[in-house]
Amino acid sequence: MTLPQGQGGPPLAITAVATFVTVLTGSIILRNVTSYPGVEASVYFVPSFLITYGSLLLIFTMGRIPYSRPQIIGSFVCAVFLYYFAIVRLMRRRKPCIAVVAVGEIQPLLNEEYVDWRILASPDTPLNGAIAVAANLWADLPDEWDRRLADFALKGISVYHSKHLLESLTGRVELEHLSESTFGTLSPISAYMALKRGIDTLVALITLIVLFPVLAALAIVIRLNSPGPAIFRQQRMGYRGQPFTLYKFRTMTNAPPSQDQRDAAMTKDSDNRITSIGHFLRQSRIDELPQIINVLKGEMSWIGPRPEAMVLSRWYEKEIPFYRYRHIVRPGITGWAQVSQGHVAEVNEVKSKLHYDFYYIKNYSLWIDILIVVRTIRTMLTGFGAK
Incomplete structure (x- = not known):
């Protein structure tokens, strides 16, 4: 039930704690929904918070727990805007370090200034602090590279498809021929x-x-x-x-x-x-x-x-x-x-x-x-x- 007019105290405190947990849970969901840096994370932050805030309202309603509706709405709006204007901005300033497999065309990736790039000239090249690896997973990679990329994945190191990573970093899809389409279908939903x-x-x-x-x-x-x-x-x-x-x-x-x-x-x-x-x-x-x-x-x-x-x-x-x-x-x-x-x-x-x-x-x-x-x-x- 919503908080009656003129009442405060414990219900407001309960709502405050619940919304804090909700924002924290939404952030965790977002990190699990997408591992790609850049635009992709921005696209999914609203649905992540909608899921957690919707679940919170369901818990309050089903459990008949008094809560403040204005407080929840205000918290949701603040979370969305603060996440976009603060956290996303912070992510862009803090350059992630990503290693790139030097097979195929890699220059378009290296041109992106929001990432600290490390070039992997061979499977034996150390990561040198890189937290993820990018490779053209459509290319005919040598067997030693296939084994090396599998090792990275087994160690918990994210392995990105270079084309998808470039799309997420730039917010662009370079499609000029039907054969290049990765849409799955040429018609939207x-x-x-x-x-x-x-x-x-x-x-x-x-x-x-x-x-x-x-x-x-x-x-x-x-x-x-x-x-x-x-x-x-x-x-x-x-x-x-x-x-x-x-x-x-x-x-x-x-x-x-x-x-x-x-x-x-x-x-x-x-x-x-x-x-x-x-x-x-x-x-x-x-x-x-x-x-x-x-x-x-x-x-x-x-x-x-x-x-x-x-x-x-x-x-x-x-x-x-x-x-x-x-x-x-x-x-x-x-x-x-x-x-x-x-x-x-x-x-x-x-x-x-x-x-x-x-x-x-x-x-x-x-x-x-x-x-x-x-x-x-x-x-x-x-x-x-x-x-």
Whole structure:
């Protein structure tokens, strides 16, 4: 039962001790769910705490133990945010020492600065303080290496598949050919896709009702700030490769009719077309709010790969193999690439962005969506990646 109004004392103390044990248990579960450092640990910290806090509520309810519901909710919220902003940051500063088997291409791993790497030139090379070993487990390793890796595992030393480790460290999946796919299937989980569509619609409807006066006021300010409509409309490539009209608050002056369409669709650093109020709207991401209409129409989701202008999308499809695969899920107002990399336009940068999109599709779930929401709040507060 919940704590009656005005009562405290022992029930509050019991709740405090129980939540402390719950957080500790959630941390232990997280360590056992994933052994890979980097992004993968961030993805699973929310479900780990949901399991332990859900179990705690079940124990209190079934045992009819008085407890403080606000205290439990507050503890859960604090645990999630503190874990992300403190513990994850600490893990990134404290470089783990990992040894790499020098068979095959290892340079992409060595380029990651958040790890102190040790190269194992032969099976007899000592670990020199390394706490784990990375190797290409798909490669045709010599028998002596197979035996050595088995010895490491028997001694309790983690042996990582180098490709999976690189994905966890970077939050990217480098997939450019169907034969390279490690997804198991090229289609994301349809059950979660249907659930997500329902959540998107409900949240969009509530948000539109609550923010309508603010959106109307912003539209008036934009019209007064510079000539042109308040809402910017542009054809974008959408879900399953179907074009749709995207809505945004206008943040730039209208492009002259003679301007090249591809150049007009790109936003460059310190772009002089951005209006005075446009800088604030872009930095805070408020300019994206009219896309609530796109979400209600089923053309977009709150979270997913950002939709590109049609002229840019066709250009990228010609230049980048397997680019169209990003359209397998609905495009989003915010996404994994946006909170990890920021805004890009050039082909080389888009290739990197595409790898972030592939990572999101591969790990398509409620948990990575929650992580993106947390990172989006940080992005809105810091203006990361805006142009």
